[in-house]
Amino acid sequence: MISSVFPVLVDGRWRPAGGREMFQALDPATGEMIPGEYPVSPWADIAEALEAGARDAFKMAALGPEPVALFLEDFAARIEKRKEALVAAAHRETGLPAEPRLGSVELPRTLDQLRKAAASCRDCSWSRATIDTKADIRSMYGPLGGPVVVMGPNNFPYAYNAMGGGDFASALAAGNPVIAKSHPGHPATTRILAEEAHEAVLTSGLPRASVQLLYHFAPEDGLRLVSHPRLGATAFTGSRPSGLALKKAADEAGRPIYLEMSSANPVFILPGALDERSTAIAAELFQSCTLAAGQMCTKPGLVIVPDSPAGEAFVETVRKAFEASEPMVLLGPKVLEGLQEAATRLAAKGAERLAGGREPSGPGIRFSPTLFKMSGARFLEDPSSFQVESFGTLSVIVLAKDMAMMREIAARLDGHLTGAIYSHSGKADDREYEAIEPLLRTKVGRLLNDKMPTGVAVSPAMNHGGPYPATGHPGFTAVGFPAAIIRFAALRCYDHVRADRLPPELRDANPTGTMWRLIDGEWTQRSI
């Protein structure tokens, strides 16, 4: 019966989806379906959302930043009030621990993101207003003129949720309506978020289609959506194959698309670091690899160590830790399939399995933390295939026979989100660091010293991005305000435009008093 299926949120109204297809989420800890049916929307739903979003893009632009800031703050406050329900739903749908992960880490982070986006939106500095008083030319970043579609991943049911995560907050802060597509792994979590978002839209005075929700649609409708002329842009976080298919469609239509697709997050461990603190680094590595069952975009999937007695001892310490750990609950069956395929593929290509493969004793979707090792020589025979992300608790250690080989491995990396180098706390590894860093630097968005890459701080200086194929463009970050906002904006220049027709951000008077503007080459908060 169609009436038992949850409604979609289109053009300011909760209403039944246009089709009869539906899906249910799975509890990965038990392997059982969760009661509650969610609709797969046909194209007609998407088309209606697009038209409404395109119409309200203009309404939003006319209102300016204040209602958006109010919305983001109100939404955050409402999420806080629904914490109990949100934690219960997300825990059940993802298998992630309720505490500390969901309730005390991810939810507060999500609120922090929404509030930082609100502050950026209200302050207007994100728009990089640039004024040339002599030439009477003024420019700033502004909304795209159409809605932004956000497609979130499975692994962060709040912080990267299409309804309430970082891309959602960024797209709205830039002044665009959002069409959120739920990840099918956590529709109930997304529904609760959307209920609160919809209420916040109503109280903040935003146009009604500023925030819309669809739960699911066919892949071909996704391609049609991201390439639609009424669309402003797309933000996608997920697997590389899905990301590349969307990228192709959007690129061919000239529609902006921002993708976070995959990363092996290489970690280089230099000889002096091993001599100094091998056991401590092994413990850090194990913790980082198994955090959230390895289902982090920044999980270290590729570890390069010297092929030496110290290197072998390090591998042995890591192996023991992997071997001693229990099978872990994954987000869903697709993650498990991916890991099993990766393990088979790596073994077939000559990597040696050191830990993992244990049959899980518990119910549901579980995987035993798995560690491979391989020689640097083998890695260099086919470098691209050994640095494909294995999403989950699977990592590969590569033993480099000498420092020249370690450098060669750095040179043969593809693009990744992060790259870390562990070195001796004194100067013992400086020469190697200086040889490897320039190579690694051009391949990663974030470079770390003596620190594992998991844990992405919401900082203005963060780059959660990186060269292709980690993302689609090396110049943008998905995390950190105000920088993440700029992805969803167009550069707008005003040449000889009359003063009273300029947007407030470009008039002589500083509209907020705190807005930073680049006036005649000087960054300033003053008025002209």
Add this chain to the structure above:
Amino acid sequence: MISSVFPVLVDGRWRPAGGREMFQALDPATGEMIPGEYPVSPWADIAEALEAGARDAFKMAALGPEPVALFLEDFAARIEKRKEALVAAAHRETGLPAEPRLGSVELPRTLDQLRKAAASCRDCSWSRATIDTKADIRSMYGPLGGPVVVMGPNNFPYAYNAMGGGDFASALAAGNPVIAKSHPGHPATTRILAEEAHEAVLTSGLPRASVQLLYHFAPEDGLRLVSHPRLGATAFTGSRPSGLALKKAADEAGRPIYLEMSSANPVFILPGALDERSTAIAAELFQSCTLAAGQMCTKPGLVIVPDSPAGEAFVETVRKAFEASEPMVLLGPKVLEGLQEAATRLAAKGAERLAGGREPSGPGIRFSPTLFKMSGARFLEDPSSFQVESFGTLSVIVLAKDMAMMREIAARLDGHLTGAIYSHSGKADDREYEAIEPLLRTKVGRLLNDKMPTGVAVSPAMNHGGPYPATGHPGFTAVGFPAAIIRFAALRCYDHVRADRLPPELRDANPTGTMWRLIDGEWTQRSI
């Protein structure tokens, strides 16, 4: 005989190209070939340039900004000394007037661009250094790790030349080597520029492959080049079909590409403006349409006026000006073909030719300034096909039967570089302005009031860019420093990286004293 063909500049050496194919440039004023044969490079030349560029990308990065700034300044000084030869060559190859255009306008503009790029490069503010002292996370934009290919257009033999124009200066200022591909219409001009660039590379201490030159290659080799994994990025200015082919290849390989492809630069003339100053606007329009024989990326190709007696009178004034003007020398036969095709296509689709079609009396490649008019109703039946750029002296006036139709036309625009609105100097047109501006705003990179779009000031606030299909991405400008530089850079984050391993731009001390950095939310020139 292969030895009479001009050499290419690859890996710091002038040497013969690897193949036997060659081409000559044409003097469009006479229609005759200009003595001097230039090579079409086979893939082997390109591959060598790529390898050398990739190698020297790392050398350049290690040297920092000072040698690049010295190079850009020295190159500018050398160009100035070769002014006579450069003006003679460009005048002969392009048919553009030696004075004032080439010698007194475009050449000084090119020097200004190179010097502004040098100043931006030395000052380092372009890199948008962002420091979060509390989290110890620091980020900035830095070079791409591979060479940038620049492909310049036919219409600005200096200012947009792949060897010395704005993209060239921007890519180098970001710290990347450049592989310049000459436009085949002006190889001698490009050769002189490259001779001076090469000398400047030697004296400034840049690595030898920092600047390389190829004259020409097969289209399929161009596709292979822009999608090559060793490449940093591509900058292309030219026709839409060529741009789209390159875009597709680069996008599929995940290589950044910046394109300036086409623009009809719509101009809306509101009723009050016509009442007030019809004749003056008609004169401005005619001048803007015929500047450089209409071969400007910002030529007004689409003019929307009210269908009223005042509108008809305006059209008649413009018609007379077009009709009275002599056929003009074009850049080459392809421009002429394009215009003839456009005229045939417009007539077939129901536009009425008001002026043009006169047989040129002089020799060479000439075209009679051509004006079409059509009804707004006809335009709206097939809006995309009537706003394709006609490169050269061909413009279309659209008569809108009422203000609702004028708004609808604005709503149906594709992406363009510029859009202008002429309105009454008082308040008479304010209502219409307010209705049209928000629609036009999202479709263009630069919005003008009471001013024609030709003339692109080199200002930090300029946006010479716009939504697809004007360019490939609405967030970037090809003109103006420091903003144009950022296209050729990647965002580089340093997380917990030891102080002495940070690039100078991100250390506590401000490296230049004048560099603007965003430190803990404040734009400042101070040190930490």
